Amino acid sequence: MIRYILLGILFIIGMYALIFHRSVIKKVIALGIVNTSVVLLFIISGSSIGDAPAFTGEQGARMVDPMVQALMLTAIVIGVCITSFSLALIVHLWGRFETFDIDTIEKRGDDES
Amino acid sequence: MKMKTAAVHVIVIFALVLLAGCLFIPDDTPWPTDVRTRLVSDGEKDTGAKNLVSAIYLAYRAFDTLGETIVLIVAIIGTMSVVESVKKISDDPTTAVTYDFSLVKEKRSSHKLRTHLLEVVTGKIGPVVLLFGFYVMGQGHISPGGGFQGGTIIASGIMLFILGNPYSKVTEMRQNKILSTIEASAFVLFILVSLLSILTSGIFFSNPLEAAGVKYEYYIIALNALIGLKVGSGISLMCIAMMSRRRT
Amino acid sequence: MTEMLLVLIIVLAVFSLISRDLIHSVIALSAISLLSALIFTLHWAFDVAITEAAVGAGVTTIIFVWALKHTSRKDI
């Protein structure tokens, strides 16, 4: 039970930073943290029904749920792709504004047009 | 104004706590076991993979894996096109030009010793990492690992090679397009293999040569190899594009 | 054990979000990835652990370092 509460706390911290942190790069980091918390949630819950790896063999009836693991492989990779593209965009924006501050980017971006 | 922002913070935190409470804290229903039961009885028979995660990842739900590689392709294309446009902005001849990461060409004499060390070490480690990558890639059906993980390890092996090599080698790799050809052809082959199975067995994303007596596990190994080549060359391409950018 | 690692992850997450030096943040982020890979192995999810270690701790860190190299280490 405690572990789920801890995961919830991790999720809240990440989401809070994603919303309220002013630096774009911290927002991307926060997105990574939230993603990690969700992946951990899947894996930890999926292992609650067994205590053996997902291989065929004698321990078959005791193994953890292989489904969530296969899903999370995909989710992790998608998260990394999103991170890499957003970082590329941030580098592009830095070339113009020389700041990570979201408010400044907003203000100066509007002035341009 | 201050009151307003404080109120917004309180409301958002309240909503987040509520959501985390409802989404994260499980009630007393036990975790479902249907999928496990089914896979334990049929998984190896259906797919020939001892690693049941691979059985799901590459056989039952291979379509998700295809989607994942597509996301990677798009991310790489997008990142590279943004990187190129950044490069155009900073291609100003008046600014001092140094090359990132590739330490050899850097004009800082104090780094000479370190560079040499790096070259020697990466030269020795690189091939081992590459070999390990191919091992992880090929053994996905019986042990943990698989195409994607193997591909990433291969990419880091290639990175090690590049780190130790002078900048000219990096540009050479960009120029001769071996990596991008591998990436594109592995992707095309991946789709062709999945389409072939429609023609032969009538089921999308299943072993196309089952009737000819080819075991299912060979099909999984082939998929792993294709994904591994695609991912490995794609990630290395992206990293090379990032490294060879000029620094202003 | 899992709880302990999770507490550590939370501490690292807070550190990476408040640190002024972004390189420290990025290193904390890759440490989070490594610790979660450890949790995955404790929960018998070896495939996920390998992926998280290779992709989360490896590729993500490379891209972050690249991005910082072309921007700035200092936050805001």
Next chain:
Amino acid sequence: MNLESIAFIFLMAPLLASGFLLLAKTVHHHERLSFVIYYLSTISGFLISLFFTILVLTKVNQRGPVSFYIGAHHSEVAISYTFSLDGLIIFFVALFISFTSWAYNDRKKTKQIEFSIILMIQLFSIGATLFTRDLFNLFVALEIMGITSYVLIAFSSKVRSSVASLYYLLSSSAAMIFFLLGTYLIYRLTGSLNYHQIRETLKGTAMSPATVFAASSIIVAILMRSALFPLHFWLPNAHAMAMHPVSAILSGILIKIPLIALTPFVQLFDFSQSIGTVIKILGALSAFFAVIFAFCQSDIKKLLAYHSISQMGYITAAWGYAMELSLATEAGRILYTASILHIIFHALFKSTLFLSCGTIIDVTAQRNVYKNRNAARILISADRKHLLTIIAFFLSALSITAIPFFNGYYSKNLITSSFHHQWIYTILFITGVFTTASFLKLSAIFFRPGPVENTQTIRKEKVPVLSYVLLIAALTVTAVYHSPIITGLLSSVFSSQSDIHLEFYESEIWMKSVTTIIIGTILYISIRSRTISHLMHLTETVEVNLQSMLISVILSVTGLGIYLLVRGVILI
């Protein structure tokens, strides 16, 4: 060859084409070879996909929807797909819009190959989103759709488009986290990701907070992509700052796909009717508010982007009402058909608007509605073929304002007449007035006299004749053959011969259109008054920051969940 085997080819053909385009990119130093591969693979990708879509469409029309598993040995662990008629029709429209936008972009030679690769992948993701009946596969398909649109928006390599792309990326990634959490809860409760099995397990179970929050987080994540009222903040900048063909695709077809994907998902739950009520109200509100913002814009493309939100409001209102009445009833089916009809028509006229206004912006080098003057003469003096641009613009502007004898008239009246004697009817009427006024304002760029002398700002642009001809033809055909299209849709989507009320030229509806036009004209004239133009300027400068976009996602998930819980308690 059974249907299941060939059905997948129309999805995979664009993907295979994108693979060959990647190969063409690697040989781009052999110019001729790369050129040949580029045209061959793109055009054959479109044509093969089109051929098989029509083939499957006719077969499904005879036999009804086809469901099957893909993956090893047809197991329940595998991913399930269903080819239904509504999805196939939308996919057909998506092919058409993508082709015209591709042809539009192709004459410009900027980032041709990359654009085509991403376009093809996006086409694949549209198909996957429409037809999948598996929750996690829907997640993957939505992520592909998302990342292709971020990349397409950022392609124009202007700074503002990068900002818009980053905002869209961050807010929709936050929403997708909730999608993943919803998937987790549903898997935990039912042990399956397959819609059919989820439905079987959930049927008749008591409503728990877990089910409700699973539903609300997934629904919000999907509706975020459709830009429903509190979740629409990302759209105006993203669609306005992208390249013109990209805006045409995103506004024309992409924002509608998630709504169609939501249809089978909402029906999994016993409380689908309460969800329908919420979405209906939000749809009407977003039609109303967005049109006011649209009316106040001075940037041409931003005005069009706000209109997309407004028209999506019509569509979601009809869709939500259909869900409220449930698709089992006659009225529900008619409403659902009406929303699909408006999706098709809106796809045609909105992409035409974006493409023609894009040409006008390029030629006159002026994005501002008030400063752009005498566009017709400038266009014609640049190239005589620009007559097509003008025709396309006016055809689509008349369609979107629902003038009789144009296609928007039929779909809009089909929607509004269903809301008769409800407060939503009034709201949609006011929306119609504002739509008329803002398109009068937009059309004024052709008539307002102004200096034509400064010819050096006129840029010679190649006229995209092919896309204009195709779009004009489609707009005309849908306007002329409206009733066969509507009855055909209705009878084919639900395989039932419904007696649909098709009298569009009753005196009441006539009167309504005429009043709308008159009040709209008065409203347009009134913007000359100082107070109103000041108000408009105030409204225009309201900019929404990223923080509020993210907060709106969180609060929508919470709000929808609490609403459903409370309503469930009251109903019991």
